[in-house]
Amino acid sequence: MSESVSVRVNGKPVTVRAGATVAVAVLASGATCRTSVTGQPRSPLCGMGTCFECRVAINGEPQRRSCQVLCEANMEIEANG
Amino acid sequence: MDSVKHLRFDVAVVGAGPAGIAAALAAADSGKTVGLIDDNPAAGGQIWRGAQNVQRHSVSAVWLERLNKSAIQLVRGARVFHAADGELAAESDDSAIQISYGKLILATGARELYLPFPGWTLPNVMGAGGLQALVKSGLDIAGKRIVVAGTGPLLLAVAAYARKCGAKVVGICEQTTRPRMARFGMKMMLVPGKAAEALHFAYELRGIPHWTDCWPVAAFGNRRLESVRISRQGQTSEIECDYLACGFHLIPNVELPRMCGCQLKNGFVDVNEYQQTSVAGTYCAGEPTGIGGLELALVEGEIAGYAATNWEDRAKHLFPKRARYQTVVRILKAAFPLRPELKNLARPDTLVCRCEDVSHERLCEYTSWRAAKLHTRCGMGPCQGRVCAPAAEFLFGWQIDSVRPPLYPVRCSSLAAIPSHSVPRN
Amino acid sequence: MNKPSEVVIVGAGIVGAACAFELAAEGLRVLVIDEGFPSTGATGAAMGHIVVMDDSEAQFAITRYSQILWDDLCDQLPAAVEFDPCGTLWVAADEEEMAEVRRKFDYYRERGVNAEILDSQQVRDAEPRLRAPLTGALRVPGDSVVYPPCATGFLLQKARELGARIIHGRPVAAIGAGTVRLADGTVLAAAFIINAAGQSAPQLSRGISIKPRKGHLVITDRYPNFLRHQVVELGYLKSAHSLTADSVAFNVQPRKTGQILIGSSRQYGAQNSTVDESILARMLQRAFEYMPDLNSLSAIRVWTGFRPATPDKLPLIGPSPEDPSVLVAAGHEGLGITTSLATAKLICAQILGQRPAIPVQPYLPSRQMTAEAHV
Numbered sequence: 001m002s003e004s005v006s007v008r009v010n011g012k013p014v015t016v017r018a019g020a021t022v023a024v025a026v027l028a029s030g031a032t033c034r035t036s037v038t039g040q041p042r043s044p045l046c047g048m049g050t051c052f053e054c055r056v057a058i059n060g061e062p063q064r065r066s067c068q069v070l071c072e073a074n075m076e077i078e079a080n081g
Numbered sequence: 082m083d084s085v086k087h088l089r090f091d092v093a094v095v096g097a098g099p100a101g102i103a104a105a106l107a108a109a110d111s112g113k114t115v116g117l118i119d120d121n122p123a124a125g126g127q128i129w130r131g132a133q134n135v136q137r138h139s140v141s142a143v144w145l146e147r148l149n150k151s152a153i154q155l156v157r158g159a160r161v162f163h164a165a166d167g168e169l170a171a172e173s174d175d176s177a178i179q180i181s182y183g184k185l186i187l188a189t190g191a192r193e194l195y196l197p198f199p200g201w202t203l204p205n206v207m208g209a210g211g212l213q214a215l216v217k218s219g220l221d222i223a224g225k226r227i228v229v230a231g232t233g234p235l236l237l238a239v240a241a242y243a244r245k246c247g248a249k250v251v252g253i254c255e256q257t258t259r260p261r262m263a264r265f266g267m268k269m270m271l272v273p274g275k276a277a278e279a280l281h282f283a284y285e286l287r288g289i290p291h292w293t294d295c296w297p298v299a300a301f302g303n304r305r306l307e308s309v310r311i312s313r314q315g316q317t318s319e320i321e322c323d324y325l326a327c328g329f330h331l332i333p334n335v336e337l338p339r340m341c342g343c344q345l346k347n348g349f350v351d352v353n354e355y356q357q358t359s360v361a362g363t364y365c366a367g368e369p370t371g372i373g374g375l376e377l378a379l380v381e382g383e384i385a386g387y388a389a390t391n392w393e394d395r396a397k398h399l400f401p402k403r404a405r406y407q408t409v410v411r412i413l414k415a416a417f418p419l420r421p422e423l424k425n426l427a428r429p430d431t432l433v434c435r436c437e438d439v440s441h442e443r444l445c446e447y448t449s450w451r452a453a454k455l456h457t458r459c460g461m462g463p464c465q466g467r468v469c470a471p472a473a474e475f476l477f478g479w480q481i482d483s484v485r486p487p488l489y490p491v492r493c494s495s496l497a498a499i500p501s502h503s504v505p506r507n
Numbered sequence: 508m509n510k511p512s513e514v515v516i517v518g519a520g521i522v523g524a525a526c527a528f529e530l531a532a533e534g535l536r537v538l539v540i541d542e543g544f545p546s547t548g549a550t551g552a553a554m555g556h557i558v559v560m561d562d563s564e565a566q567f568a569i570t571r572y573s574q575i576l577w578d579d580l581c582d583q584l585p586a587a588v589e590f591d592p593c594g595t596l597w598v599a600a601d602e603e604e605m606a607e608v609r610r611k612f613d614y615y616r617e618r619g620v621n622a623e624i625l626d627s628q629q630v631r632d633a634e635p636r637l638r639a640p641l642t643g644a645l646r647v648p649g650d651s652v653v654y655p656p657c658a659t660g661f662l663l664q665k666a667r668e669l670g671a672r673i674i675h676g677r678p679v680a681a682i683g684a685g686t687v688r689l690a691d692g693t694v695l696a697a698a699f700i701i702n703a704a705g706q707s708a709p710q711l712s713r714g715i716s717i718k719p720r721k722g723h724l725v726i727t728d729r730y731p732n733f734l735r736h737q738v739v740e741l742g743y744l745k746s747a748h749s750l751t752a753d754s755v756a757f758n759v760q761p762r763k764t765g766q767i768l769i770g771s772s773r774q775y776g777a778q779n780s781t782v783d784e785s786i787l788a789r790m791l792q793r794a795f796e797y798m799p800d801l802n803s804l805s806a807i808r809v810w811t812g813f814r815p816a817t818p819d820k821l822p823l824i825g826p827s828p829e830d831p832s833v834l835v836a837a838g839h840e841g842l843g844i845t846t847s848l849a850t851a852k853l854i855c856a857q858i859l860g861q862r863p864a865i866p867v868q869p870y871l872p873s874r875q876m877t878a879e880a881h882v
Contacts, residue, residue: 019131020219021122027220032204032305037729037764038438041304043204045435045468047214048127049120050192052436052463052490063463063728063805067218068158070122081204165784448676452544455551455656463728463807486782486809490728493769494802496809497791499784 007075022066022077023054032081041081085498086178090116092389093182095161098126099375100367100382101188102144105153107386115153120160124148126190127210131217162487163499164341170499172491177498184362184389187338191368193328194471197433198426200300209239209328216246223247225323228309230254230297232417233330241285251320254295254311257417262293265416273405300325330417332471333369339484355388355396356381364389372413377406424476434469436462450479463490515687515697517679519545521655521847522836523703524662529851531669542678546659548705552812554760554768555655556737557845558595561614565821565869572865573849587657589763595650596736599642604741608645622647636800652737652760655844682711683830699858700833706815708837714828715872717838719813721777723787728805729765755790757797769794780811816840824853824870835872
């Protein structure tokens with residue numbers, strides 16, 4: 001399992017192991033996932049697609065659950081936490 | 082506009098965790114076409130998440146290997162969001178999917194119960210299973226300080242796993258009482274295979290403090306978790322940590338069974354000895370019928386799979402095995418009841434609904450879930466109340482609304498592609 | 508002035524709440540009673556538009572009057588009411604509908620309602636997500652939207668501050684002859700009883716006709732700036748007019764939250780509140796025809812509701828034909844949020860024997876008796 005994938009989180013390059021989810025890349029970058037409706041930073045709670053706290057924009061598509069999406073090379077991830 | 086895929090199976094199984102995999106394999110023995118539908122990127126459910134990367138002879142590897150070699154069609158990354166008239170509507174990243182079936186097996190699993198306390202919305206405060214899922218998905222926790230808290234045997238599994246991944250587990254905070262925990266340990270020793278598992282955990286967790294009568298009262302940090310204050314046998318203390326992995330045992334995912342019309346009993350799907358629900362031809366296996374763990378899920382799945390393919394003999398053959406593991410349901414229930422003090426953790430300004438940021442004090446004005454929802458937006462966000470509704474049920478004793486499509490947020494185009502029937506159903 | 512001792516209002520939807528506020532403000536002792544929780548009927552299912560409409564002179568009069576009342580109130584509305592003066596864009600897909608834009612423009616202008624005609628390019632500038640080309644549109648900037656449950660909660664709170672009492676979870680079994688009898692046997696006396704029970708109103712006041720007209724709505728996740736105006740197709744006038752056939756029309760609203768509310772459907776005779784997949788699909792397809800980008804937005808919830816509809820599409824406001832101690836304030840169909848405040852003014856004027864700001868005759872329930880006699 002030496003394979004790795006490189007993506008960009010808020011423009012910053014991040015390398016994670018192959019098969020890692022976008023949520024993992026966001027956390028590895030030091031960012032948080034989203035800003036709540038009253039302005040609080042949020043990151044994953046459930047890790048399994050239920051809580052929707054891990055929403056980010058992936059390749060321009062907003063409101064994606066990052067814990068359910070695997071990283072692909074050169075993905076552009078925008079985390080607004 | 083997205084494309085619409087049409088799939089048809091003799092037996093459709095929803096949920097590719099242990100119960101669903103076992104059900105699909107049993108059903109496939111009959112030679113009938115079997116579809117296994119799951120919203121995750123890979124089969125395995127929560128417990129076997131990332132199991133593709135583990136050693137070859139583990140239980141999970143054996144079952145996943147059997148699945149890979151079978152003729153079962155695995156439909157991954159597909160969220161089932163509607164069920165009506167013998168059809169399911171699902172959505173994947175690139176299409177809407179209509180699934181028709183002869184028999185349906187629901188193996189929708191469980192999720193963690195989360196209870197609100199001050200600071201629980203801080204980044205790096207996660208579910209216990211939540212942290213484990215993220216680690217299995219690639220999160221590196223080597224060298225991180227982790228407090229595991231809440232209730233139930235999952236805490237031990239998570240602590241052991243975290244340690245194995247190089248984390249420093251500072252302590253395990255179990256809200257149940259010491260006598261209940263002790264009884265739990267003794268009773269589980271009598272369940273086949275569980276004694277070995279207990280010894281294994283005891284070894285893996287050696288040296289890690291395991292506190293009973295202990296729960297988190299607040300989490301602190303600037304933009305992310307820095308420390309947690311715990312109550313331990315009446316004393317509070319503060320522990321610095323990088324992650325708080327906190328879950329209050331499991332609640333069944335009964336939304337899809339309810340949408341299918343299955344009757345519930347005490348919050349779980351009511352099934353007969355063949356795992357058949359109140360809806361003829363619809364079966365249910367695993368946690369939605371009672372929180373009982375891996376072995377029970379597997380045997381219930383097999384029974385459902387055989388029963389759904391008219392192989393009653395084979396199903397019957399498994400009844401004694403199921404009975405042995407059904408004791409786990411009772412043991413768990415007796416061991417981990419939530420203590421009333423947990424209802425007082427939320428302060429007036431503590432958020433209960435994380436999607437819409439609705440505080441505890443705003444909910445106090447209402448007398449029902451529906452009224453609170455309409456007037457405060459609680460449960461109106463994308464999680465559709467999956468996090469806050471069970472919490473509100475515990476905190477306020479509210480009954481939760483009926484289910485409506487979509488079960489999960491889906492693209493409008495997928496909603497528009499729900500199978501509709503020529504005869505209007507008024 | 509010799510004020511009645513007490514008014515009992517049956518129904519805590521937005522109409523009942525508006526009546527409570529108005530009457531309490533006049534110094535009357537008011538009791539509101541509801542079988543469930545406030546706004547769990549049509550109000551809780553409504554889109555929440557405050558729009559001027561011109562199906563008839565009477566409809567125009569009450570919607571326009573009520574809109575002015577909402578505008579007077581808007582500075583007091585708390586944030587939770589989500590008042591948004593987004594205006595309405597009535598879009599025309601062809602020349603026939605464009606003729607309707609011009610007619611509507613003239614009609615509004617003659618009556619002092621601000622409106623402007625947009626050509627194809629201006630429509631695109633106003634709402635870039637609309638498909639191109641559309642023939643044109645009428646922009647009515649004075650229209651707005653609110654979140655109905657919280658608007659109702661606000662009106663009830665104001666009424667409470669003025670001394671009104673609100674009781675919920677108590678079904679009413681019968682009203683009349685100055686008494687309200689609850690299902691649990693309690694009998695309350697009142698000088699005036701207001702039947703604001705929405706689609707249940709005919710069960711309490713015989714001789715009035717209100718039929719439920721089922722609707723579906725879809726709400727999306729938050730997409731700020733996706734939409735600026737409430738947008739309605741003018742084809743709506745063709746489809747919504749039908750009193751028999753099921754119909755759908757393109758009608759979307761931007762919510763203060765950034766969410767998009769997508770409607771609308773109309774079904775007569777449907778009693779069941781379950782989501783009807785075929786009409787939902789038709790409604791969404793219609794929306795995609797006008798605004799293709801909607802199809803990739805994430806839909807969070809779908810719900811249904813029943814509009815309390817009268818045969819002539821005007822509300823029933825005034826004495827019950829069978830019992831003048833009962834005032835009916837019901838049957839507002841899809842315009843209850845808009846017309847609630849004017850309804851309250853008209854009811855109040857009738858109770859106090861004052862001259863109302865607009866003629867009340869078109870809304871009197873007795874008209875239904877007359878219409879029946881003519882059949």
